[in-house]
Amino acid sequence: MTRKKQFLELVKKYQNGTLSAEERRLLDAWYNRYGEESKDELDEAGLAETESLLRGRLPLAPPAKIRRLWPRIAAAASILLILSAGAFLIIQKQAKPVIIAQHDIAPGHNRATLTLAGGKQIALTKKSNGTLAVQGATTIIAGGGAVTYTIVDKENMVSYNTLSTARGEASPFPLVLADGTKVWLNAQSKLTFPTVFNGKERIVELTGEAYFEVKHNAAQPFKVKTANQTVEDLGTAFNVSAYIDEKATLTTLVEGSVKVNNKVLKPGQQTDGEKITEVNTSQYLAWKNGDFDFENNDIRTIMRQLGRWYEMDVDYQGTISTDGFSSLISRQHNISSVLKLLERTGGVHFKITGRRVTVSQ
Structure with a gap:
């Protein structure tokens, strides 16, 4: 079945009420990328891009009361479907919304600020490159799509740095801590961390939102502390959302295992520190992508x-x-x-x- 025919089948399923959650998300993605104008044309490459974008996402059961961000295709009288030799078109016969x-x-920018132990601030952008600073036996280097903390000699004295983003910012690339752990920061977030991990535990502190890919070391557990949770890595990739203006701090596990307030999560699970629920992890990683x-x-x-x-x-x-x-x-x-x-x-x-x-x- 060609992609054009597949999309027609999806429309028919919507009209018949038999569209699955995953198929509905496929139509959502198509409309939001290509349907902003009253007449839009989608070629085979566009269809392939949308299909690739949605591949691998977990379907969710549709909620009882929900508004989809594409026109109600079930209203067949207001939709004209046309198949031409090279394109699939949807023409929506309705008034466009008017935003005053x-x-x-x-949109925001990919940038962040690194604050060193002495208070010096370094602006990070995608153009950052080379040695940014040397703190004791630790060298901070930008390059290869990351900012990396490299220990060049045994370091006994620990100092603390902070990576932060303001509103309208997200980290341009991952921060690689001294132990090899990678961290990405979302907007309006702050991560405080040591330049070297010398103690029995590796502890960082977070406000806002960050995604972690932890370098596991059972002899030296990695922990993320927020105002309401302590997340302990058990060999893991996970997202932590700890904004002060949200009702709850949410930890979402992508790979491996984590312990949150003594509750152990499996991949695809999320906790607010009290209960554990099954979630579509891609929703909580969308900001990173x-x-x-x-x-x-x-x-x-x-x-x-x-x-x-x-x-x-x-x-x-x-x-x-x-x-x-x-x-x-x-x-x-x-x-x-x-x-x-x-x-x-x-x-x-x-x-x-x-x-x-x-x-x-």
């Missing part, structure tokens, strides 16, 4: 994520919908494009003024 925008807001992945998130949760990346403030007017929104959206779009997708549901409206967005129903 005095200014637009560009340059995307927003919303799965039945309410608008306030979504706007907190957008606020961190777009460095914007958010106001609410009147009663705001508590419906869930689901979509996969690139973090490289201007904010108006993201808000336009949200407005297509008909359940929410936005006004952009400077770096402030007002949300209404």
